[in-house]
Amino acid sequence: MSLALAFPKAVDISPLRHFVTALGTVLSETDDEDLILVRGSGLLADLVAHDDWLPAAFAIPHPDYYRQYLLHCDSRERFSVVAFIWGPGQSTPIHDHRVWGLVGILRGEELVEKFERDEDGRLARVGQVQRLRPGEVDILSPRIGDVHRVSNGLPHAVSVSIHVYGANIGAVERAVFDLDGTARPFISGYANDVVPNIWDRSKSL
Amino acid sequence: MSLALAFPKAVDISPLRHFVTALGTVLSETDDEDLILVRGSGLLADLVAHDDWLPAAFAIPHPDYYRQYLLHCDSRERFSVVAFIWGPGQSTPIHDHRVWGLVGILRGEELVEKFERDEDGRLARVGQVQRLRPGEVDILSPRIGDVHRVSNGLPHAVSVSIHVYGANIGAVERAVFDLDGTARPFISGYANDVVPNIWDRSKSL
């Protein structure tokens, strides 16, 4: 065992494996987005119901900005699962996604502000700021609105959310926005060169 | 970027991503095993034609025994891709697979001995020992015979082969055999707790 490829502390990552397999099965059975969002929400709610499976190496915040750790990407990029790690005070720019998405809170709290364009092309906030708590799941889609800004809801602690998208989200060409509506190209990438091996049933990670 | 999750040396891992996506597409189009083996062999031959994409962290031999590093597993465990790293003198026991498989040589040489049961239930070697060289691909299937022993073909150097199976091979309940035909249960597992992130198009690994 190479030390660099082993974790110092063991967790049982099987809930993530079960989620991936179950969502892969949903996507092989339907391409109806409403059905994917309904079934996917239920599966993600199960995954974030217990905060006991994410290896600590994938929950390390950056001091200056939020981090996106890829946890799994489907062979044909039909979906990806990403851990977002929010340090105190950290937030995204206003951005879009271009594909369906699910956001489940694993730890801490997340604030979500949704936006749409008004008649001048400026971005206007839609509805109240949502505060999501552990176990809660939010959905997004270009059909129902997928422009938002997300922030850590805790001023003095790290929050962790699990995001699922209908593509390899780190490679999607999308946009960040100023409030005046100016769009700039955005490809998020990922913070990590290695993802967890969720497939070894002979041990926990 | 957490140091533990980053590689010291960059390679362009995109050939592996292209292989995974292409094989995922083949499997979404057919479940005919002959067709999978034919198309998969062609894709694997392309992948092992150039030894320039495997991150060094996944090619480190163990001093005492051959190593299996998982490189990718499909969301629904329809296939897995594994790097086998052979130190000098290392070989597998005689074993089976229970699913289709493809073996492509990336670096060095591999010796393959195939076996089947004779009328007493003992294992007898079938045909000559095959010596596989870089770029060559061998196939196996329970239908055509999937009991073999594989060894490093180089007495003084490390060899590396890329294996592809029609399941999450590290979790398959299969068997190792003595020459008298005695079978013992075998689940191979994997050497690595993390697999390469092949999905970040914004950088090389």
Ligand SMILES: [Fe+3]
């Ligand atoms: Fe977002």
Ligand SMILES: [Fe+3]
């Ligand atoms: Fe084998």
Ligand SMILES: [Mg+2]
């Ligand atoms: Mg898949």
